[in-house]
Protein backbone atom coordinates (compact mmCIF):
# COMPACT_ATOMS: atom_id res chain seq x y z
CA UNK A 1 0.00 0.00 0.00
CA UNK A 2 2.77 2.42 1.04
CA UNK A 3 4.88 1.37 -1.90
CA UNK A 4 2.16 1.95 -4.46
CA UNK A 5 1.53 5.36 -2.94
CA UNK A 6 5.19 6.24 -3.43
CA UNK A 7 5.09 4.90 -6.99
CA UNK A 8 1.95 6.83 -7.71
CA UNK A 9 3.45 10.04 -6.37
CA UNK A 10 6.65 9.57 -8.36
CA UNK A 11 4.57 8.86 -11.47
CA UNK A 12 2.51 12.02 -11.06
CA UNK A 13 5.63 14.06 -10.35
CA UNK A 14 7.31 12.70 -13.47
CA UNK A 15 4.32 13.63 -15.60
CA UNK A 16 4.32 17.11 -14.12
CA UNK A 17 8.05 17.49 -14.73
CA UNK A 18 7.61 16.31 -18.29
CA UNK A 19 4.80 18.80 -18.77
CA UNK A 20 6.87 21.66 -17.41
CA UNK A 21 9.83 20.54 -19.52
CA UNK A 22 7.73 20.35 -22.67
CA UNK A 23 6.19 23.76 -21.95
CA UNK A 24 9.65 25.19 -21.39
CA UNK A 25 11.06 23.80 -24.62
CA UNK A 26 8.00 24.92 -26.57
CA UNK A 27 8.29 28.42 -25.07
CA UNK A 28 11.97 28.50 -26.01
CA UNK A 29 11.29 27.40 -29.57
CA UNK A 30 8.46 29.85 -29.91
CA UNK A 31 10.68 32.60 -28.48
CA UNK A 32 13.19 32.15 -31.24
CA UNK A 33 10.46 32.37 -33.89
CA UNK A 34 8.87 35.53 -32.58
CA UNK A 35 9.60 38.62 -34.67
CA UNK A 36 11.74 41.01 -32.64
CA UNK A 37 10.48 44.54 -32.34
CA UNK A 38 12.80 47.37 -31.42
CA UNK A 39 11.24 50.67 -30.44
CA UNK A 40 12.32 53.58 -32.64
CA UNK A 41 13.41 55.41 -29.45
CA UNK A 42 15.95 52.62 -28.92
CA UNK A 43 17.20 52.74 -32.51
CA UNK A 44 17.64 56.53 -32.21
CA UNK A 45 19.56 56.04 -28.94
CA UNK A 46 21.86 53.51 -30.64
CA UNK A 47 22.50 55.79 -33.62
CA UNK A 48 23.03 58.80 -31.34
CA UNK A 49 25.60 56.91 -29.23
CA UNK A 50 27.59 56.04 -32.36
CA UNK A 51 27.47 59.58 -33.76
CA UNK A 52 28.66 61.06 -30.46
CA UNK A 53 31.43 58.49 -30.00
CA UNK A 54 32.72 59.07 -33.54
CA UNK A 55 32.75 62.84 -33.17
CA UNK A 56 34.52 62.66 -29.80
CA UNK A 57 37.19 60.25 -31.01
CA UNK A 58 37.72 62.35 -34.14
CA UNK A 59 37.97 65.58 -32.11
CA UNK A 60 40.34 64.25 -29.43
CA UNK A 61 42.37 61.55 -31.18
CA UNK A 62 42.66 63.10 -34.61
CA UNK A 63 42.09 66.88 -34.60
CA UNK A 64 43.66 67.68 -31.22
CA UNK A 65 46.63 65.39 -31.84
CA UNK A 66 47.32 66.69 -35.34
CA UNK A 67 47.18 70.27 -34.11
CA UNK A 68 49.39 69.57 -31.07
CA UNK A 69 52.04 68.00 -33.26
CA UNK A 70 51.79 70.84 -35.74
CA UNK A 71 50.91 68.49 -38.60
CA UNK A 72 47.62 69.89 -39.83
CA UNK A 73 44.94 72.20 -38.40
CA UNK A 74 41.19 71.81 -38.49
CA UNK A 75 39.63 74.74 -40.32
CA UNK A 76 36.18 75.67 -41.47
CA UNK A 77 37.23 75.98 -45.13
CA UNK A 78 39.07 72.70 -44.98
CA UNK A 79 38.45 71.79 -48.61
CA UNK A 80 40.12 74.94 -49.94
CA UNK A 81 42.79 75.08 -47.24
CA UNK A 82 43.76 71.44 -47.34
CA UNK A 83 42.90 71.24 -43.61
CA UNK A 84 40.92 68.83 -41.45
CA UNK A 85 37.15 69.36 -41.20
CA UNK A 86 35.93 70.76 -37.86
CA UNK A 87 34.26 68.10 -35.69
CA UNK A 88 30.86 69.70 -36.42
CA UNK A 89 31.59 69.40 -40.13
CA UNK A 90 32.77 65.81 -39.64
CA UNK A 91 29.31 65.03 -38.24
CA UNK A 92 27.55 66.93 -41.02
CA UNK A 93 29.65 65.21 -43.72
CA UNK A 94 29.11 61.69 -42.37
CA UNK A 95 25.39 62.52 -42.14
CA UNK A 96 25.45 63.48 -45.79
CA UNK A 97 27.03 60.14 -46.75
CA UNK A 98 24.53 58.19 -44.67
CA UNK A 99 21.65 60.05 -46.38
CA UNK A 100 23.17 59.30 -49.81
CA UNK A 101 23.55 55.61 -48.97
CA UNK A 102 19.77 55.27 -49.13
CA UNK A 103 19.38 53.11 -45.98
CA UNK A 104 16.73 55.56 -44.81
CA UNK A 105 18.23 56.80 -41.55
CA UNK A 106 19.32 60.44 -41.58
CA UNK A 107 20.97 62.75 -39.10
CA UNK A 108 22.08 66.36 -38.98
CA UNK A 109 23.35 69.03 -36.65
CA UNK A 110 20.93 71.90 -36.14
CA UNK A 111 20.46 74.95 -33.96
CA UNK A 112 18.07 77.79 -33.23
CA UNK A 113 21.16 80.08 -33.42
CA UNK A 114 23.02 78.57 -36.37
CA UNK A 115 26.21 79.91 -37.92
CA UNK A 116 24.72 78.90 -41.27
CA UNK A 117 21.07 78.97 -42.25
CA UNK A 118 21.23 75.42 -43.58
CA UNK A 119 21.68 74.28 -40.00
CA UNK A 120 18.49 76.02 -38.90
CA UNK A 121 15.38 74.05 -37.86
CA UNK A 122 13.83 72.68 -41.04
CA UNK A 123 10.36 71.98 -39.70
CA UNK A 124 7.98 72.83 -36.92
CA UNK A 125 8.93 69.57 -35.25
CA UNK A 126 12.65 70.38 -35.33
CA UNK A 127 12.06 73.86 -33.93
CA UNK A 128 9.94 72.44 -31.08
CA UNK A 129 12.59 69.77 -30.48
CA UNK A 130 15.45 72.26 -30.33
CA UNK A 131 13.45 74.46 -27.94
CA UNK A 132 12.64 71.44 -25.76
CA UNK A 133 16.23 70.17 -25.48
CA UNK A 134 17.51 73.70 -24.78
CA UNK A 135 15.28 73.64 -21.66
CA UNK A 136 15.68 69.98 -20.83
CA UNK A 137 18.96 68.68 -22.29
CA UNK A 138 18.92 65.33 -20.50
CA UNK A 139 16.08 63.88 -22.53
CA UNK A 140 15.69 63.73 -26.32
CA UNK A 141 12.56 65.24 -27.85
CA UNK A 142 10.86 62.56 -29.95
CA UNK A 143 7.81 62.03 -32.13
CA UNK A 144 6.35 60.86 -35.42
CA UNK A 145 6.05 63.05 -38.46
CA UNK A 146 4.76 62.53 -41.96
CA UNK A 147 6.61 63.78 -45.01
CA UNK A 148 4.59 63.08 -48.12
CA UNK A 149 3.54 59.44 -47.86
CA UNK A 150 6.40 58.51 -45.57
CA UNK A 151 5.99 58.09 -41.83
CA UNK A 152 9.11 59.01 -39.90
CA UNK A 153 10.27 58.88 -36.32
CA UNK A 154 12.40 61.85 -35.29
CA UNK A 155 14.50 62.45 -32.21
CA UNK A 156 16.34 65.64 -31.25
CA UNK A 157 19.25 65.28 -28.80
CA UNK A 158 20.84 68.27 -27.09
CA UNK A 159 24.27 69.31 -28.32
CA UNK A 160 26.15 71.04 -25.52
CA UNK A 161 29.28 73.12 -25.27
CA UNK A 162 31.32 70.33 -23.71
CA UNK A 163 34.57 72.33 -24.10
CA UNK A 164 35.43 76.04 -23.88
CA UNK A 165 36.48 75.89 -27.53
CA UNK A 166 32.85 75.21 -28.60
CA UNK A 167 31.57 78.40 -27.00
CA UNK A 168 34.60 80.51 -27.96
CA UNK A 169 34.60 79.62 -31.63
CA UNK A 170 30.85 80.19 -32.03
CA UNK A 171 30.96 83.42 -30.02
CA UNK A 172 33.57 84.94 -32.27
CA UNK A 173 32.41 83.54 -35.62
CA UNK A 174 31.37 86.51 -37.81
CA UNK A 175 28.22 84.69 -38.90
CA UNK A 176 27.05 83.59 -35.47
CA UNK A 177 23.78 85.18 -34.33
CA UNK A 178 24.62 84.40 -30.71
CA UNK A 179 27.72 85.46 -28.81
CA UNK A 180 27.03 84.61 -25.18
CA UNK A 181 27.62 80.85 -25.16
CA UNK A 182 29.23 79.48 -22.02
CA UNK A 183 30.63 76.07 -21.13
CA UNK A 184 27.81 73.46 -20.93
CA UNK A 185 25.22 75.61 -22.71
CA UNK A 186 22.98 73.83 -25.18
CA UNK A 187 24.14 75.10 -28.57
CA UNK A 188 21.79 73.08 -30.73
CA UNK A 189 20.84 69.51 -31.33
CA UNK A 190 21.45 66.35 -33.29
CA UNK A 191 18.33 65.47 -35.26
CA UNK A 192 17.94 61.78 -36.10
CA UNK A 193 15.29 60.61 -38.57
CA UNK A 194 14.23 56.97 -38.90
CA UNK A 195 11.69 55.72 -41.46
CA UNK A 196 9.01 53.57 -39.81
CA UNK A 197 6.93 52.45 -42.79
CA UNK A 198 3.74 53.80 -44.31
Ligand code: HEC
Pocket residue numbers: 076086088089092109110111113114115116119159160161162163165166167169170187188189
Ligand atom coordinates in the same frame (compact mmCIF):
# COMPACT_ATOMS: atom_id res chain seq x y z
C1 HEC B 1 36.79 76.33 -34.66
C2 HEC B 1 35.40 76.69 -34.61
C3 HEC B 1 34.35 75.77 -34.04
C4 HEC B 1 34.43 75.00 -32.92
C5 HEC B 1 35.60 74.79 -31.97
C6 HEC B 1 33.13 74.36 -32.78
N1 HEC B 1 32.29 74.74 -33.78
FE1 HEC B 1 30.37 74.27 -33.98
N2 HEC B 1 30.38 74.97 -35.84
C7 HEC B 1 31.40 75.72 -36.41
C8 HEC B 1 31.07 76.01 -37.79
C9 HEC B 1 31.92 76.80 -38.77
C10 HEC B 1 29.80 75.44 -38.03
C11 HEC B 1 29.03 75.41 -39.34
C12 HEC B 1 29.50 74.21 -40.14
C13 HEC B 1 28.82 74.06 -41.47
O1 HEC B 1 27.59 74.06 -41.55
O2 HEC B 1 29.56 73.83 -42.42
C14 HEC B 1 29.39 74.81 -36.78
C15 HEC B 1 28.18 74.20 -36.57
C16 HEC B 1 27.71 73.81 -35.34
C17 HEC B 1 26.34 73.46 -35.06
C18 HEC B 1 25.20 73.52 -36.05
C19 HEC B 1 24.50 74.86 -36.00
C20 HEC B 1 25.32 76.01 -36.55
O3 HEC B 1 25.79 76.81 -35.71
O4 HEC B 1 25.50 76.14 -37.78
C21 HEC B 1 26.29 73.11 -33.75
C22 HEC B 1 25.07 72.68 -32.96
C23 HEC B 1 27.63 73.21 -33.23
N3 HEC B 1 28.47 73.65 -34.21
C24 HEC B 1 27.99 72.87 -31.93
C25 HEC B 1 29.32 72.85 -31.52
C26 HEC B 1 29.77 72.20 -30.30
C27 HEC B 1 28.89 71.53 -29.29
C28 HEC B 1 31.12 72.33 -30.28
C29 HEC B 1 32.09 71.78 -29.28
C30 HEC B 1 32.03 70.36 -29.02
C31 HEC B 1 31.51 73.10 -31.46
N4 HEC B 1 30.39 73.38 -32.17
C32 HEC B 1 32.80 73.49 -31.75
C33 HEC B 1 32.54 76.11 -35.77
C34 HEC B 1 33.01 75.57 -34.59
